[in-house]
Amino acid sequence: MKILVCISRTPDTTAKIAFGDNNTKFVKDGVQWIINPYDEWYGLVRAIIIKENEPATIIHLVTVGGADVEPVIRKALALGGDEAIRVEMEPMDAYQVAVQIAEVAKGGQYDLILTGKETIDSNGSSVGPMLAELLDMDMISLATGLEFEGSTAVVTREIEGGEEISAIPLPLVVSCQKGMAEARIPNMRGIMAARTKPLKVLPPAESAVLTGLVSYGLPPSRSGVKLVPADRPEELVRLLHEEARII
Amino acid sequence: MSVLIFAEQSDGAIRKSSKEAVSYGVALANQLGVKAEAVVLGSVHQDLSGLGSLGVSVVHHCAEEGLNTMDTRRYTAVMAEIAQSTGSQIIVFAHSITGRAIAPRLSARLKAGYISGATGLPDTSNGFIVRRNVFSGKAFMDVRVETPVKIISVNPNSFGVRELEGVAMVQPFQTSTVAGRVVTREIKKVNGQVPLGEAELVVSGGRGLKGPEHWGMVEDLAGLIGAATACSRAVADAHWRPHHEHVGQTGLAIAPNLYFAIGISGAIQHLAGVNRSKVIVVVNKDPEAPFFKAADYGIVGDAFEVMPKVIEAVRQLKKS
Ligand SMILES: Cc1cc2nc3c(=O)[nH]c(=O)nc-3n(C[C@H](O)[C@H](O)[C@H](O)COP(=O)(O)OP(=O)(O)OC[C@H]3O[C@@H](n4cnc5c(N)ncnc54)[C@H](O)[C@@H]3O)c2cc1C
Ligand SMILES: Nc1ncnc2c1ncn2[C@@H]1O[C@H](COP(=O)(O)O)[C@@H](O)[C@H]1O
Numbered sequence: 001m002k003i004l005v006c007i008s009r010t011p012d013t014t015a016k017i018a019f020g021d022n023n024t025k026f027v028k029d030g031v032q033w034i035i036n037p038y039d040e041w042y043g044l045v046r047a048i049i050i051k052e053n054e055p056a057t058i059i060h061l062v063t064v065g066g067a068d069v070e071p072v073i074r075k076a077l078a079l080g081g082d083e084a085i086r087v088e089m090e091p092m093d094a095y096q097v098a099v100q101i102a103e104v105a106k107g108g109q110y111d112l113i114l115t116g117k118e119t120i121d122s123n124g125s126s127v128g129p130m131l132a133e134l135l136d137m138d139m140i141s142l143a144t145g146l147e148f149e150g151s152t153a154v155v156t157r158e159i160e161g162g163e164e165i166s167a168i169p170l171p172l173v174v175s176c177q178k179g180m181a182e183a184r185i186p187n188m189r190g191i192m193a194a195r196t197k198p199l200k201v202l203p204p205a206e207s208a209v210l211t212g213l214v215s216y217g218l219p220p221s222r223s224g225v226k227l228v229p230a231d232r233p234e235e236l237v238r239l240l241h242e243e244a245r246i247i
Numbered sequence: 248m249s250v251l252i253f254a255e256q257s258d259g260a261i262r263k264s265s266k267e268a269v270s271y272g273v274a275l276a277n278q279l280g281v282k283a284e285a286v287v288l289g290s291v292h293q294d295l296s297g298l299g300s301l302g303v304s305v306v307h308h309c310a311e312e313g314l315n316t317m318d319t320r321r322y323t324a325v326m327a328e329i330a331q332s333t334g335s336q337i338i339v340f341a342h343s344i345t346g347r348a349i350a351p352r353l354s355a356r357l358k359a360g361y362i363s364g365a366t367g368l369p370d371t372s373n374g375f376i377v378r379r380n381v382f383s384g385k386a387f388m389d390v391r392v393e394t395p396v397k398i399i400s401v402n403p404n405s406f407g408v409r410e411l412e413g414v415a416m417v418q419p420f421q422t423s424t425v426a427g428r429v430v431t432r433e434i435k436k437v438n439g440q441v442p443l444g445e446a447e448l449v450v451s452g453g454r455g456l457k458g459p460e461h462w463g464m465v466e467d468l469a470g471l472i473g474a475a476t477a478c479s480r481a482v483a484d485a486h487w488r489p490h491h492e493h494v495g496q497t498g499l500a501i502a503p504n505l506y507f508a509i510g511i512s513g514a515i516q517h518l519a520g521v522n523r524s525k526v527i528v529v530v531n532k533d534p535e536a537p538f539f540k541a542a543d544y545g546i547v548g549d550a551f552e553v554m555p556k557v558i559e560a561v562r563q564l565k566k567s
Contacts, residue, residue, distance in 0.1 A: 013496050013516045017385045037497050093390075094363070098355060120383050120496055120519075124363040126351035129319060133355035138428055139319050141348035144490070154432070158491060159344055160257065160444065162436035164316075168429045178483075178490045178498065210360035214376055214389040219522070225529070225539050230548030234560035236528070239544060241564055244526045246505045247448070247472045 001057045001170075003047045004105055005081065006115040006127065008036045008097075009065060009072040013120065023215040026121075033069075035076050038116025041183040042176035046146060047114055048080035049181060058082055060108065064091050064100045070199065077194035078186035084197065089204035092212065094122065098130035099207035105135055111170040112153070117142055117177035128175040138168050144179030250276040251335035252303065253326065254285045255345050259292040263408070264341035264445050266301060270409040271401045272339035273302035275368055279337075285415070286329050288322065289315040299415035301408070307333070309420040317345055318429040323352040325422045330357070330396075332420075342400035343444065350400045359396035366405045383496040383519035403445050404502045443492065446475035449503045449524070451494065453479040455510020455531065455550060459487035464554040465509060471561050477501070479511050495520035509550050513538025530554065 011017075012032040020027045035044070044061070051057040061084040063073050073084045087100040105113060113135075115128035125141070132139035144163065145156030153172050156165050156179070186194075228236040240247045252272035255265040269285060276283035284305040285298050295306045307329050314325070326349065330338055338353065340346035342364040354361035362377040366387065370376045375392045377399060443449065450469040452462060462476075469476045476492060483493035494501055496519035506524035510531060511517060518541050521527070529542040532549045539545050546553050 011382075013383075013519070017382045019386070041497075093360075094351065095355065095361070122381055123383060123500070124351070125347045126354070126361060126363050129348055129351040130355035132319065133323060133352040136320075139348070139352070140429075141319065142344055157344075159434070159436075160262070160442035161440055162434065164431060164435075165433040166316075166429050166431045178493065208358060210354070210358065210392070210394050211362070212391045212393055214391050216381070216386055216388045218386050219384075222527075222541060222543060225542040225545045227539075227545050227547060230546055230553055233546060233548075233553050233556040234563075236544060236546055237557060237560035237564055240505070240526070240528070244505075244543070246526050247561065247564070 001050065001054060001111045002109060003050065003057060003059045004108060004110040004113045005039070005043050005047050005059060005061050006101055006113070007039045007044065007061050007063045007073060007076050008116070008119050009033050009063065009069040010036045010119055010121045017218070019216040023217060024213060026216070033072055035072050036116050036119045038118060038120075038177060040076065040079070042178065042180035043114035043116050044076055044079055044081070045181035045184055046176060048184075051080065060085060060110075062087070062101055062104050064089055064097045066090055073199060074194050075186065077197045077199070078190040079184060080190070082197065084199045085202060086199060087202050087204055092209055094124045094126035095130055095210045096207045097127050098134055100204055101127070101131050102134035103205040104202065105131070113137070113171075113173045115173070115175045117175050125175065128173055132173040135173070137171055137173050139173040139175070140166065140168065141175045142177050143174045144177060146174060146180065249282040249284050249333055249335045250279070250337045250339060251330055251333055252283060252285045252339045253346065253349070254287050254298060254306070255341060255343060256287055256289055256291050259290065261287070261293065261298070262341070262343065262445070264343045264403045266408045267403065267406050268339050268341040268346070268401045269298065269301045269303060271368070271406045273411070274409070275337065275339070278368065278371060284333055284335070286326065288325060295417045296414050299413035300410060302411045302413060303415050306415045306417045307420045308417055309422050311422065313426050316431040317348070318427040319348045319352055321424055321427045322349050323356055324424045326353050327356050328422060328424065329420060336396055338396070338398045340398070340400040342402045346400045350398050354398045357396050357398070358394060359398050360392035360394040361398040362390055362392065363400055364402045365399045366402050369399070380523065384500055384523050385519055402502065404447065404504070441473065441475040443475045443477055443494070443499055443501060446501070446503050448472050448474035448505045449477050449501060450474045450507045450509070451477035451479070451511060452482060452488075452509050453511030454481045454485070461551070462488070464550065464558065467558050468507065468554070468561065471558065471565055474505070474507070479517055508538060509554060511538060512536050513541060
């Protein structure tokens with residue numbers, strides 16, 4: 001099996017979120033970068049497990065971004081994967097990412113393309129479905145499990161109030177979330193091996209602009225907590241009923 | 248020109264998050280002075296003309312049985328067919344599990360700019376600018392849609408359902424698409440629970456509750472007020488509660504009217520998924536717990552002593 005895992009780079013979950021240039025740029029000073037958790041913990045680790053079960057499996061990683069994302073891609077390679085591809089581009093939106101990955105996928109004959117459920121910075125959950133449409137492939141979104149019966153994938157996905165299991169012949173795009181796999185830590189051998197794994201850089205393909213950023217903003221902070229004494233919890237219930245009018 | 252709204256059904260009835268999307272689409276159609284039309288896929292046992300009470304004039308109904316389960320490729324193709332036949336320039340979805348899977352696909356198909364998880368109506372005074380959350384709720388961004396056809400998914404609980412008056416005309420729609428390759432084997436549903444993503448009220452527990460055997464207080468309060476239950480990641484990781492209850496930056500992001508957090512410290516990753524809640528209540532025995540800084544109401548105290556009394560007071564309130 002040949003698998004393409006989509007890897008994006010995001011600020012660490014504790015990073016300070018601030019904007020500059022008239023609220024049009026995310027301030028990157030001092031920001032620690034990580035592999036988007038959904039891509040690392042679920043998509044990548046799932047691919048690694050497939051390869052552990054089926055050693056002939058080939059795993060390629062793909063990322064769309066500038067040279068500064070390479071440390072994160074190397075970290076992904078330290079976890080697993082045979083080689084990485086970086087498309088040299090600062091994408092404007094999810095569609096531009098999907099167009100670039102679709103271009104990479106077209107030549108690669110992948111049986112399976114894995115994305116994360118969403119990036120924790122742009123939160124679109126858009127790239128996977130867009131990619132599937134551009135490649136005219138089947139897709140399962142928000143998957144929590146993935147098994148195989150020959151060349152048919154059996155995928156479990158979240159639905160409101162439950163889960164659904166379906167069978168789909170490969171090739172297939174799957175967006176991954178919790179349940180798919182458990183997070184792993186790269187070991188020394190993986191880190192050493194990652195240094196020499198191929199990392200190809202490709203020029204971007206032509207892509208249309210569908211949306212554009214106007215500005216960023218920060219939500220207003222709360223006015224402050226109203227504390228109720230622990231020996232009068234009924235007062236909390238009264239406030240929720242009469243003041244907040246919520247219960 | 249019209250606003251076309253995807254009204255998702257579940258077990259034959261229109262979902263709540265979709266009613267909200269319908270209300271959003273109707274308000275947008277009014278703002279632009281155009282008609283609002285809805286699409287329903289699959290067989291239903293509800294009279295769809297009733298969607299007129301939310302303000303849509305026409306419901307396009309593709310009643311084929313095979314559309315009762317979602318195949319993203321086929322749903323997208325059917326939506327594209329209907330959008331083409333109605334000449335709709337704006338297509339609205341709920342940012343639900345289905346909406347998230349179909350709206351971006353349709354965007355790529357129609358080369359239409361997509362706003363994922365809008366939190367308000369577009370500003371159409373100068374172009375078409377829509378606000379959505381980014382950085383897992385820690386910030387928002389205003390995005391301009393540059394294309395003639397525009398697709399929006401509406402964040403649950405950000406707009407509300409607005410009841411109006413009227414009766415919609417139901418028009419059967421015949422699709423030329425055929426069944427795809429996705430075979431649904433099994434659907435497992437936990438009955439009687441409010442789906443967390445759609446819930447208006449949420450009661451949530453953290454590691455402070457010490458173990459799954461103490462979740463009675465979370466469930467009792469939730470049961471009394473009709474809330475969904477949630478938990479922190481630490482709790483889901485310890486398998487005290489199922490994964491789908493995990494909220495936060497790497498779980499579900501929610502924006503209920505009430506988020507009632509018991510024994511949760513309020514780590515930054517947890518707050519990211521819940522800080523858009525309208526009212527946040529925190530019960531924690533540590534006065535320094537970071538959650539108090541993000542809360543509207545709080546009790547500094549031991550949950551095991553405080554919660555039984557809270558629950559009793561709610562029970563009295565519900566009786567009166
Ligand atoms: C990359 C990354 C992503 C993450 N994503 C998420 C996420 O999506 N969601 C999430 O929740 N976390 C996430 N986390 C984990 C997060 O950092 C915290 O570790 C986690 O939220 C802690 O859960 P908790 O509040 O239940 O437990 P704790 O931090 O252990 O807090 C327990 C709280 O209970 C209080 N308490 C104890 N006993 C009592 C009592 N008797 N009565 C009342 N209060 C009591 C304590 O004072 C304490 O504040 C993430 C972490 C990382 C690194
Ligand atoms: N720049 C990128 N390069 C590679 N993959 C990406 C990129 N951006 C997003 N993805 C993939 O698409 C998924 C969904 O991203 P998003 O639509 O931004 O929420 C992510 O979890 C990644 O797997």
